[in-house]
Amino acid sequence: MVIATNLGFPYVGPHRELKKLVESFWASKSSKSDLLAGARQLRENHWRVQKEQGIDQVPVGDFTLYDRVLDTACNFGVVPKRYHDIPDRLEQYFAMGRGLQKSATDTSPKIDVPAMEMKKWFDTNYHFIVPEFEQHQKFTLQEVSVVNDFIEAKALGFTPRPVVLGPVSFLYLGKAVKASEPFEPIALLDRLLPVYVDLLGRLSAAGAEWIQIDEPVLVLDLLDNLRLAYEVAYTTLRQANIKILLASYFGPLGTNVDLVKNHIDGLHVDLVRDPNQLDSICAALGPHQYISLGLVDGRNVWKNNLHKSIALAQSAVNILGTDRVFVAPSCSLIHSPYSTQLEKGIRDDNPELFEWLSFAVEKCAEISIITRAITSGQDFVREALERNALAVETRRTSSQTVNKEIRRRLDTISPNDYKRVSPFPTRREQQAAKLRLPSFPTTTIGSFPQTKEIRVARAKFAKGLISPQSYDTFIKSEIERVIRFQERAELDVLVHGEPERNDMVEHFGHLLHGYGFTEHGWVVSYGSRCVKPPLIYGDVSRRAPMTVTESAYSQSLTTRPVKGMLTGPVTMMKWSFVRDDVEPRVLCTQIALALRDEVVDLEAAGIAVIQVDEPAIREGLPLRRQDWAAYLEWSVGCFRLSTSGVRDDTQIHTHMCYSDFNDIFDAIQDLDADVITIENSKSEAKLLSIFEHKRYTNEIGPGLYDIHSPRVPSVEEMASRLEEMLRYIPKHLIWVNPDCGLKSRAWPEVEAALLNMVKVAKQFRTHEETVVA
Ligand SMILES: Nc1nc2c(c(=O)[nH]1)N[C@@H](CNc1ccc(C(=O)N[C@@H](CCC(=O)N[C@@H](CCC(=O)N[C@@H](CCC(=O)O)C(=O)O)C(=O)O)C(=O)O)cc1)CN2
Numbered sequence: 001m002v003i004a005t006n007l008g009f010p011y012v013g014p015h016r017e018l019k020k021l022v023e024s025f026w027a028s029k030s031s032k033s034d035l036l037a038g039a040r041q042l043r044e045n046h047w048r049v050q051k052e053q054g055i056d057q058v059p060v061g062d063f064t065l066y067d068r069v070l071d072t073a074c075n076f077g078v079v080p081k082r083y084h085d086i087p088d089r090l091e092q093y094f095a096m097g098r099g100l101q102k103s104a105t106d107t108s109p110k111i112d113v114p115a116m117e118m119k120k121w122f123d124t125n126y127h128f129i130v131p132e133f134e135q136h137q138k139f140t141l142q143e144v145s146v147v148n149d150f151i152e153a154k155a156l157g158f159t160p161r162p163v164v165l166g167p168v169s170f171l172y173l174g175k176a177v178k179a180s181e182p183f184e185p186i187a188l189l190d191r192l193l194p195v196y197v198d199l200l201g202r203l204s205a206a207g208a209e210w211i212q213i214d215e216p217v218l219v220l221d222l223l224d225n226l227r228l229a230y231e232v233a234y235t236t237l238r239q240a241n242i243k244i245l246l247a248s249y250f251g252p253l254g255t256n257v258d259l260v261k262n263h264i265d266g267l268h269v270d271l272v273r274d275p276n277q278l279d280s281i282c283a284a285l286g287p288h289q290y291i292s293l294g295l296v297d298g299r300n301v302w303k304n305n306l307h308k309s310i311a312l313a314q315s316a317v318n319i320l321g322t323d324r325v326f327v328a329p330s331c332s333l334i335h336s337p338y339s340t341q342l343e344k345g346i347r348d349d350n351p352e353l354f355e356w357l358s359f360a361v362e363k364c365a366e367i368s369i370i371t372r373a374i375t376s377g378q379d380f381v382r383e384a385l386e387r388n389a390l391a392v393e394t395r396r397t398s399s400q401t402v403n404k405e406i407r408r409r410l411d412t413i414s415p416n417d418y419k420r421v422s423p424f425p426t427r428r429e430q431q432a433a434k435l436r437l438p439s440f441p442t443t444t445i446g447s448f449p450q451t452k453e454i455r456v457a458r459a460k461f462a463k464g465l466i467s468p469q470s471y472d473t474f475i476k477s478e479i480e481r482v483i484r485f486q487e488r489a490e491l492d493v494l495v496h497g498e499p500e501r502n503d504m505v506e507h508f509g510h511l512l513h514g515y516g517f518t519e520h521g522w523v524v525s526y527g528s529r530c531v532k533p534p535l536i537y538g539d540v541s542r543r544a545p546m547t548v549t550e551s552a553y554s555q556s557l558t559t560r561p562v563k564g565m566l567t568g569p570v571t572m573m574k575w576s577f578v579r580d581d582v583e584p585r586v587l588c589t590q591i592a593l594a595l596r597d598e599v600v601d602l603e604a605a606g607i608a609v610i611q612v613d614e615p616a617i618r619e620g621l622p623l624r625r626q627d628w629a630a631y632l633e634w635s636v637g638c639f640r641l642s643t644s645g646v647r648d649d650t651q652i653h654t655h656m657c658y659s660d661f662n663d664i665f666d667a668i669q670d671l672d673a674d675v676i677t678i679e680n681s682k683s684e685a686k687l688l689s690i691f692e693h694k695r696y697t698n699e700i701g702p703g704l705y706d707i708h709s710p711r712v713p714s715v716e717e718m719a720s721r722l723e724e725m726l727r728y729i730p731k732h733l734i735w736v737n738p739d740c741g742l743k744s745r746a747w748p749e750v751e752a753a754l755l756n757m758v759k760v761a762k763q764f765r766t767h768e769e770t771v772v773a
């Protein structure tokens with residue numbers, strides 16, 4: 001029998017229940033037992049929903065209170081020393097994820113620990129916590145929630161399949177710390193494997209037949225040490241008395257399949273990213289091994305083409321027979337919104353678009369339909385197949401998706417449109433003359449706290465409960481407050497604070513043609529934070545100027561320069577769900593043209609500094625090196641197209657965060673932004689190490705402090721970071737700024753942190769004068 005399975009479910013819940021549970025616990029508004037009981041209920045609901053949709057084996061262990069990589073680290077006792085003084089396990093766990101600052105009490109000492117580093121999960125907008133390994137790292141198996149969840153789900157009558165992050169991916173995703181000599185975490189594999197064997201043993205003892213072990217690293221280009229690690233790891237794990245389904249996703253396995261094929265019981269492959277690998281994978285499998293077919297796209301929102309998926313599934317069955325095939329989504333469904341059934345707005349406003357959509361719950365149903373079409377025959381699901389074929393066809397032929405004028409404009413782009421008038425040194429002189437900034441100029445990345453008050457006002461405005469005029473007045477008053485604060489703090493280049501934006505991508509989507517929106521399409525981004533990616537279903541163009549009113553208003557309030565603030569084309573695309581009927585480079589170019597018009601309009605409105613954020617450019621980098629050059633060519637091109645329509649004396653900034661930038665250093669230089677502000681504070685100056693080998697020629701603001709944590713950085717710690725940067729970057733090129741925008745912070749922290757930051761800049765200026773004198 002072919003079996004309907006799932007790799008992971010959106011654990012946050014249909015209405016972000018988990019976010020509310022966790023945040024209320026953090027705010028001491030509920031107890032630990034409230035949190036744990038709520039989480040348990042949520043898991044049970046999710047198992048039930050999946051089963052109702054026809055999933056035979058439901059995943060357990062896909063649930064987390066903060067992050068699954070962090071869970072894995074905690075499960076194996078990989079807790080950095082700085083958190084050891086926090087006695088409560090749960091408090092320690094959250095401290096690792098988000099930092100903890102607590103004043104001393106009669107019974108406990110003061111605690112002040114920053115959060116661990118966060119990085120992007122492969123090419124997604126999800127961030128994981130980077131495990132820290134010491135050279136002599138000890139691993140010990142703790143109480144593990146996946147075992148408890150398995151027992152719980154089984155007792156409730158489900159057929160659960162535990163899922164864990166695999167040992168090679170776990171080590172590879174982590175970083176080495178505090179080593180007397182450099183080492184790679186993968187060197188710890190031999191020490192780590194025994195605890196995995198223990199864990200597998202516990203699951204087997206609890207009655208698990210299969211375990212899903214996620215090894216997404218297997219889709220990357222692997223160096224020899226990792227290739228060997230795979231062989232060692234799975235030869236060892238095979239000894240446990242449990243069937244191993246090794247899950248790869250986000251790309252084709254290529255020859256990496258050879259590393260694992262002899263040591264596992266089943267292999268999951270992503271057939272959405274590469275359907276062509278099916279035959280070679282089937283051929284590689286031995287006579288008793290299973291395949292798990294990743295047929296339903298876990299990374300996008302469009303209905304599956306069931307006809308095609310059934311044909312693929314059938315071809316696997318023809319080779320392997322019915323007893324060795326699982327049907328599955330391409331990857332975990334955590335990257336998908338919960339259910340289209342919550343989207344009454346789209347259903348009423350754009351019923352055609354609504355018919356094209358499938359979110360996690362519906363994807364489970366699609367998995368089940370594919371499975372039943374194979375096991376019981378297509379007649380058994382005839383009606384569902386006919387409805388699906390109709391939806392696929394109307395999307396293919398819809399007039400909503402094409403705008404001829406935009407397509408013509410794309411043909412008129414010339415090579416000069418990708419270039420500023422003069423090279424950077426000339427521009428720099430003109431900008432310096434116009435802006436007259438001090439050395440070590442200070443700025444922020446754009447957003448200021450999105451307070452409850454702002455969110456409530458926006459929600460009321462959306463529901464028609466307050467008039468456009470009073471909403472406008474409210475936004476203006478928020479902007480003024482942000483401007484006045486920055487003047488008081490004596491920042492040099494101001495921002496308007498982005499109070500009118502719910503999100504830097506979704507907000508712009510509303511102002512462009514070709515985009516659709518969900519009301520509840522939340523997808524987790526990190527910890528308890530979610531985003532609601534818009535849906536790009538048609539050709540993109542600007543409806544009207546998007547930011548000129550707010551920017552001009554902000555500039556009218558002050559004599560200091562206020563930065564215009566836009567989201568770049570690559571990020572607009574990467575953080576949306578995108579149509580799959582147009583090449584990414586074409587879609588991105590359409591967005592770039594819309595932004596180019598906006599940049600030019602801002603300049604005409606008297607805005608002298610314009611920031612075009614591209615935090616997603618690194619995450620969009622293809623997972624295989626052979627695809628990098630082509631991607632970088634069009635993505636860098638689109639950024640340049642959007643920013644090159646201005647005069648030399650207009651200063652273009654860009655901003656990036658959450659990544660390893662070393663891989664794309666040359667591309668960053670190639671963006672030719674006048675200034676880049678870039679995340680730096682949590683990666684222990686990894687960013688800076690590249691400057692030892694390469695020179696960045698434009699201006700740069702490496703973030704002085706981490707904005708993800710409520711903790712206020714001291715003057716001394718920021719000063720020492722800046723000091724360190726001066727070893728690598730000439731001082732006349734350096735800007736002083738935080739790592740990223742401040743929207744998720746509260747005002748008291750922001751005020752304190754920025755006042756400290758400005759103090760640091762001033763110290764360095766005085767220091768400089770002293771040196772000159
Ligand atoms: N798209 C995107 N991806 C990104 C980032 C980003 O900014 N955007 N940044 C990085 C990740 N950083 C992030 C930082 C903060 C949040 C964040 O704060 N998310 C908010 C939601 C933001 C939002 O869209 N808010 C809406 C809706 C808010 C809301 O919940 N409203 C209430 C009503 C108001 C209330 O009672 O609070 C409701 O609908 O029930 C708004 O402000 O209008 C959250 O999790 O809560 C997310 C990601 C990388 N990826």
Ligand code: MET
Pocket residue numbers: 445446447504565613615655657740741742743
């Ligand atoms: C994730 S990058 C954020 C950039 C944006 N301008 C902000 O400050 O929020």
Ligand SMILES: [Zn+2]
Pocket residue numbers: 445615655656657739740741
């Ligand atoms: Zn950022």
